[in-house]
Amino acid sequence: MSKLLRSYLRYARGEKKTSPWALLYPLQFITRMWMKLRINLYARGLLSVTEPPLPVVSIGNNSLGGTNKTPMTELVVRQFQEAGIDAGLVSRGYRTKEHGPIWIGQDEESTRRETAGDEPLMLARRLPGVKIVVSRDRVQGVTLLASLGAKVAVTDDTFQHRRMARDVDIVLVDATCPFGNGNVIPAGSMREPKSAFSRADILVITKANQADPEQLAYTRAELEKLLDPQKIFTAEIRMESWLEIRGREERIIPADDRPVGSFLAFSAIGSPAGFYRFLEKEGISVKAHRTFRDHHIFTANDIEKLVELAVSLNVDGFICTEKDLINLPSELDLDIPIYIPRIVVSLDDDLGFRTKIMEKLKPNLMVASNGYGEDAIGVVLAKKMKKRFSSAEVSAFAFVGSGTHYRKEGFRVLSPSIEMPSGGVIKYSIFEFIKDLRHGLGSSITSQMSALSSLYSRYRTPVCVGDVYLLASMLWGQGMKPVLVATAKSVHLSGHLSVEQFLLRHRSRFVWTRDSETAEELRAGGVNAEFCGNPVMDLIDKERPEVDVWKGMEGARVLLLPGSRPRTYDDVKLILDAAKELSRRKECCFVMVPAPMIDVGKLVDNLEGWMSTAENSMLVSEGTRVRIYIGEVADAAVKADLLIGLGGTANQLCAGLGVPVVSILEKGKLIQKKLLKEAEVLVKADPLELAAAAEKILTDPDLRNRMRDAGIRNLGGTGALDHVVEYCASALGWDNRCKVYEKYRSFIEKRSGSGSTAEKEL
Structure with a gap:
């Protein structure tokens, strides 16, 4: 190591208070601004975060120099092995000629230092049989690891690698040099400001047995200002054994049988001072030491100079680290023996550490939707997800x-309430939009985005049901590429704008459309899109027991849907009066299904000229009786002859079931008409007009059959949501995530139940 570099590192680590290197102090603010900008770009989805196909346990740090990442990585892998879980490793491979991904062991070339790097090869020696992948693109590395059969990926040095989502962020802090001189590179040894530690899921203070008690207490106190104390652990370096190399012969020596004599120590690691302190504490007599730059590959000339120095000092051997062993010449054959301490780390609370990992491995899944009809589809999807991923937490x-x-279905709702006069966020009418603005639309959207941001990194890939606006909102709040069940847009309406296609192409994992033509349009634009059935039709629960909503009722069965928006309380009178007029013209029976968010008591109280029976189960006016059914629309629609409806998604569902639809002329329904086509008739918002249109359909079997066939044809079949769940299970690896969590949880419960508090030694 050059004197210049040594001088810089002493200043950066706080070992030297005054130095010309202090002139670098202002430059750290460039680093601070860049790191903050970079993190925000990923958090807002402007740079994309991708969920890899395996659960990821990231092990990293926030400083230059060694923090015992390699032995800690080994510890975590062995913990998974002990639980019966096949864990693999992904490493960047420092100073390698290959970008990867490569699997160590795939061929002879993959085992060379120049190809794989020193730390991956060292871990390969320590962990025989464990799959180790070297890749600068960590997502590709984890993908290769998954193809090799691993169930969990432990990744090295990825705390700052924001492009890859992770399940557990373990951050290491060197107890002997926790924050350096307190500055960020290039003015100090920290990669990010101290506040970055607050992002950690688990924080481990390493080398605790090498630090002074006062220094250790100070470090812990500083970190507890940023993180829950229960997330902070300490680890010590322990001797496992010695590796002795004489000529070309190697043998393992017990830890207690330490080498006797005097030695020349050399190292090319991140924290050489810590290595020399460790040797001193182990009682090793070191006459001199030589330090090289981290990851230095030793040349024949380096070895020659070390041998000359060893001879001049009359030492009994060399001592170096396991990482240095990888960087020594492969044909090395010395007369002077080399001793390598094989170290492990032990935790102050091994069971607590494992428990924290287990808690973070639990899959947290989120279904997002932006509309009342989309909520209904989202509920069906959430139920399917909960059934498939039973150990996961599914929220909305x-x-x-x-x-x-x-x-109502028992799912946790993460969002604040946002009720607008129009019933939506962005509607068709500028006047409704202005009303929403006056009602506090801006502050409501701000509160929604704030709530989303507070959930950052706590959930897996968001599953969106709605439109591109929803997808963009989830990106802005979560950063991770969502999948989208596109219920709103269709080529039969207006198709997707160029900016929408751009977002879908670059910022979505996959899109399921409501018709095949829209899927073709998106695929032509480079979007991963597929039509697997209309998600609206999945509102029909085929496993739900059949309910005879029309039992005991005679005449043509007319279904009434007053809608799901706040205006429903005013609009309900329109369709009820239409029903009363229709009953004068033809023998009919009526069932009305209020949307789940509608207060039935309030709905009934607003009705002039109508009386309700006990428990609001029936409405009566001038001999016309309307049964109120609290349940699924599909229950009533399957046997209905006609729908008079003011709904959106619910109208579409009925049309898809072959029920002719009568609705009112307004902008929203005109747009919906492009989807339903001849399956729907639109008339003025007048009871007489609605009744006349309904009568015509009910008395003309040919017209009714044409409308029925058109609805079934235009709305498509079921099955879209099953494909969504299957994609999440396989492509996103959620099946495996649940199995890993369940297995690790079972292991922890057994270990905890046995009352074992002993530390786990490697």
């Missing part, structure tokens, strides 16, 4: 309303 984020659909 409703961008419109208060998430009533989700709450």
Whole structure:
């Protein structure tokens, strides 16, 4: 190591208070600004975060120099092995000629230092049989690891690698030099400001037995200002054994049988001072030491100079680290023996450490939707996800309303309530938009985005049900590329704008469309899109027991849907009066299904000229009786002859079931008409007009059959949501994540139940 570099490192680590290197102090603010900008770009989705196909346990640090990442990586892998879980490793491979991904052991070339790097090869020696991949692109590395059969990926030095999502962020802090001189590179040894430690899921203070008690207490106190104390652990370096190399012969010596005599120590590691302190504590007599730059590859000339020095000092042997052993010439054959301490780390609370990993491995899944109809689809999807991924926590984020659909099914709603006069976030009318703005639309959206940001990195790939606006919002709040069930856009309406296609192409994992033509349009634009059925039709629960909603009722069965938006309380009178007029013209029976978020008591109280029976189960006016059914729309639609409806998604569902639809002329319904086509008739918002249109359909079997066939044809079949769940299970690896979590949890419970508190030694 050059004197210049040694001088810089002494200043950066705080060993030297005054130095010409202090002139670098202002430059650290460039680093600080860049790191903050970079983190925000990933957090807002402007730079994409990708979920790899395996659970990822990241082991990293926030400083230059060694923090015992390699032995800690080994410890975590062995902990998974002990639980019966096949864990593999992904490393960047410092100073290698290959970008990867390569698997150490795939061929002879992969075992060379120049190809794989020193630390991966060292771990390969320490962990025989463990799959180790070297790749500068960590996501590709984890993908290769998954193809090799690994169930968990432990990644080295990835705390700052924001492009890859991770399940557990373990951050290491060197107890002997926790924060350097307190500055960020190039003015100090820290990669990011001290506040970055707050991102850690688990923080381990390493080399605790090498630090002074006062220094260790100070380090812990500083970190507890940033992190929950229960997330902070300490680790000590322990001797496992010695490796002795004489000529070309190697043998393992027990830890207690330490080498006797005087020695020349040399090292090319991140924290050489820590290595020399360790030797001193172990009682090794070191006459002199030579330090090289981290990851230095020793040349024949280096070895020659070391031998000359050893002879002049009359030492009994060399001592170096296991990493240095990898960097020595392969044909090395010395008369002077080399001793390598084989170290392990032990934790102050091994069971607590494992428990924290287990807690973070639990899959947290999120379904997001931005509309009342989308909420209904989201609930079906969430139920399918919960059934498939039973050990996962499935939550919901409703961008419109208060998430009533989700709450009624027992799902946790993560979003604040947002109720607008228009019933949505961005609607068709500029006047409705202005009303929403006056009602606090801006502050509501701000609160939604704030809530999303607070959930950053806590959830897996978001599963969105809605439109590109929803996808962009999830990106801005979560950073990770979502998958999208596109329920709103279709080529039969207006297709996707260029900017929407750009977002879908670059910032979505996969898109499921509501029709094949839209999927073709998106694929032509480079989007991963597929049509696997209309998600609207998945609102039909085929496993749900059949409910005879129309039991005991006679006449043509007319279904009434008053809608799901706040205006429903005013609009309900329109369709009820239409029903009353229709009953004068033809013998009919009526069932009305209020949306889940509608207060039935409030709905009934607003009705002039109608009386309700006990428990609001029936409405009566001038001999017309309307049964109120609290349940799924599909329950009533399967046997209905006609729908008079003001809904959106619910109208589409009924049309897809072959029920002719009568609705009102307004902008939203005109757009919906492009989807339903001849399956729907639109008339003025007048009871007489609605009744006349309904009568015509009910008395004309040919018209009714044409409308029925058109609805079934235009809306498509079921099965889209099953494909979404299957994609998440396989491509995103959620099946495996759940199995890993369940297996690790079972292991922890057994270990905890046995009352074992002993430290786990490697």
